[in-house]
Structure formats: structure tokens, C-alpha cells
Amino acid sequence: MADPSRKTTALHDVELAALAAAGGRAEFGELVRRHGSAVRGLLRRMGADPATADDVAQDAFLRAFENIAEFRGEGTFAAWVKRIAARLYLKRRRRDAALVLEADPREPEDYRAPPLADAAGRIDLDEALKTLSPAERLCVSLCYGAGLSHSEVAETLQAPLGTIKSHVKRGLDKLKTRLGPDTRAGSRAHG
Amino acid sequence: MAEPAGRDPEFERTLERLFAEPPAVDDADVFVGKVQARLARNWRIRTVGIGAAGVAGGVVAASQIVSSGLAIQLQQASARSAQAADAVYRQTWSGLDALSLDALSHVTPSAGLFWVVSGLMILAAVLGATRVLDEV
Numbered sequence: 372m373a374d375p376s377r378k379t380t381a382l383h384d385v386e387l388a389a390l391a392a393a394g395g396r397a398e399f400g401e402l403v404r405r406h407g408s409a410v411r412g413l414l415r416r417m418g419a420d421p422a423t424a425d426d427v428a429q430d431a432f433l434r435a436f437e438n439i440a441e442f443r444g445e446g447t448f449a450a451w452v453k454r455i456a457a458r459l460y461l462k463r464r465r466r467d468a469a470l471v472l473e474a475d476p477r478e479p480e481d482y483r484a485p486p487l488a489d490a491a492g493r494i495d496l497d498e499a500l501k502t503l504s505p506a507e508r509l510c511v512s513l514c515y516g517a518g519l520s521h522s523e524v525a526e527t528l529q530a531p532l533g534t535i536k537s538h539v540k541r542g543l544d545k546l547k548t549r550l551g552p553d554t555r556a557g558s559r560a561h562g
Numbered sequence: 563m564a565e566p567a568g569r570d571p572e573f574e575r576t577l578e579r580l581f582a583e584p585p586a587v588d589d590a591d592v593f594v595g596k597v598q599a600r601l602a603r604n605w606r607i608r609t610v611g612i613g614a615a616g617v618a619g620g621v622v623a624a625s626q627i628v629s630s631g632l633a634i635q636l637q638q639a640s641a642r643s644a645q646a647a648d649a650v651y652r653q654t655w656s657g658l659d660a661l662s663l664d665a666l667s668h669v670t671p672s673a674g675l676f677w678v679v680s681g682l683m684i685l686a687a688v689l690g691a692t693r694v695l696d697e698v
Contacts, residue, residue, distance in 0.1 A: 396598065396601050396602070396605070399601070400594060400597070400598050400601075403593070403594045403597045403598070404590065404591075404594045406584075407590055407593045407594060407597070408584035408585065408586075408587045408590055408593075409582070409584035411584075411585075411587060411593065412584045412585040412587070413581070415585070416581070425593060425596075428593070429593075429596055429597050429600060432597045433597070433600055433601065433604065436601060449582075496577075496580040496581065496583075497585060511577075512581070515574065515577045515578050515581050516581040543570075543573070543574070543577075546577065547570065547573055550576075550577075550580075
């Protein structure tokens with residue numbers, strides 16, 4: 372059990388979650404502070420506009436607070452909330468009938484080669500993701516951002532597994548073309 | 563285990579790492595504030611709902627007790643019980659006059675029970691109302 376006298380900023384996510392499960396809203400606020408940007412970022416990378424991403428991220432954290440007892444620390448808290456957020460976003464898109472996973476043979480209009488790295492030398496994943504079709508972007512983000520397996524993505528999107536694998540493969544190929552060698556260099560530089 | 567053809571585990575790990583890096587946002591504190599405000603609002607609504615349900619339940623229970631004439635029924639039941647006990651007592655201990663049963667026939671413990679239950683219900687209603695007022 373966490374020592375209540377310790378500051379929330381000094382506590383591990385699992386300790387904060389345990390305190391939040393006991394009704395600690397301040398402790399949960401610290402979790403939101405730590406992981407809010409990651410969840411919002413994932414939703415934007417999945418294709419949500421900033422307002423929708425923020426709205427869904429808020430809903431995801433509220434849902435997480437209600438079900439915080441289910442988080443037992445097997446994975447990271449961030450991954451857990453990201454999965455909740457991803458599912459909520461997909462549900463919203465299905466409700467809005469905006470979720471289309473048809474293969475689009477056309478390249479996105481903004482298919483010019485994006486800068487591989489910003490001025491600081493960081494790989495710009497967000498720019499690279501813009502070169503993917505919406506379906507590819509969604510599937511790649513769900514697999515590598517939200518940590519869902521292909522099967523889970525297929526189930527969540529209610530689409531055939533083969534379709535999901537195709538979208539992921541095409542998306543990865545595009546990202547690899549854009550990011551490949553420089554990404555690894557950046558990875559080593561950052562690692 | 564061999565990787566399926568075309569897979570690049572190193573690139574995929576790198577991609578996962580890139581996804582794990584949250585993009586910089588300049589309104590992180592605003593976002594936290596919004597979530598906490600919604601948490602507080604939900605908490606308040608839930609608390610008020612529970613309190614209101616308690617008050618409503620208490621009021622309904624009290625009104626049911628009053629309207630059903632439970633007090634009269636309890637007094638009648640009590641009187642019948644006393645008479646039955648009196649008969650048993652007299653039959654069993656006939657010939658003995660060790661105890662006076664007159665007092666027993668006037669005791670109405672069920673009426674007392676009624677007031678205890680009513681009091682508890684009123685107390686529950688008051689506590690519920692207090693909680694509601696605290697939260698509003």
C-alpha cells in the first residue's frame with residue numbers, strides 16, 4: 372500500500388491507480404497529467420481531429436477512473452488507457468458512420484515526401500503517418516500505438532483479419548520507405 | 563521462431579517506440595483540469611443521486627407505514643398475543659396466583675417497535691437530506 376504522505380508525483384503509476392481505486396481523484400489527476408498527452412496523441416495519429424481527440428481522451432480517462440479496479444498493473448497504465456481510448460474512438464466513428472475500411476488505391480493527396488526529421492533531428496512520425504491512407508493509418512496506429520493485435524483490431528473494427536493485415540502491411544511499407552534508415556539512426560541516437 | 567516473410571522486427575520495435583513518445587502539447591494542464599472537472603461533476607451527480615434516492619425511499623417507507631395503519635394493526639396483534647399468552651399462562655398455572663397478568667395485557671411492545679422503526683427511517687431520511695445539502 373502506498374504511503375499517503377508521499378507526494379503523488381513521486382508515486383508509481385500502479386500506486387497511483389491503487390489510490391485512485393480507493394476514490395483518490397487527486398492521484399488519478401496525476402495519472403492524467405502523466406499520460407494525457409500520449410492518449411491525445413494516439414487519437415490524433417489514428418486520424419481524429421484535435422477537438423475529437425481531446426473529447427474522446429477525456430471520455431477514456433473517465434471510463435478508466437470508473438473501472439480503475441480492473442487495472443492490476445500487468446501492463447502499463449498508459450497502454451491500458453490507450454486501448455480504452457482507441458476503442459471509444461472507433462465506437463464513435465462507427466456511430467457517426469465515418470469508419471470506412473475499404474482499400475483506397477489512390478494515394479492521399481498529401482503524399483509529398485515529408486521531412487524525415489525536424490530541426491532537432493527527431494523523427495517526425497506524425498508527418499510520416501500523413502502519407503498513409505486513413506485505413507492504413509488507423510490500423511497501424513491501433514497495432515503499434517494502442518498495442519492491439521491484428522485479431523483484436525479485426526474484432527474491434529468488425530473487419531476481416533486479412534483486410535487488417537493488408538492495411539497494416541501497406542502502411543508499414545510506406546512508413547518504412549519514409550522513415551526506415553533514418554529512423555534506425557534516430558533510434559540509435561536516442562537509445 | 564522465424565519471422566514471416568517481409569516482416570522487419572527492428573523497424574516495428576522502432577515504430578512502437580516512436581508511438582510511445584507523446585507529441586508535445588502546450589495545453590496539457592488545461593486538459594488535466596477538464597478531466598478533473600468532469601470527474602468532480604460526475605462524483606457530485608452520483609452523490610446527489612444516492613442521497614436523493616435515500617430521501618425518497620425514506621419518505622415512501624414512512625408514508626407507507628403511516629397509511630397502512632400499521633400502528634393499529636400492531637396494537638391489535640399485540641392485544642391478541644397478550645390474550646393468547648394470558649390463556650396459556652392461566653391454563654398452565656391455573657390455581658396459582660403468583661403473577662399478575664393485568665399488567666401484561668396492557669404492554670404493547672409492538673407499538674414501541676413501530677416507533678423505533680419509524681425513528682430510524684426518519685433518521686435515514688434526514689441523513690440523506692443532509693448529504694444532498696452538503697453536495698449541492
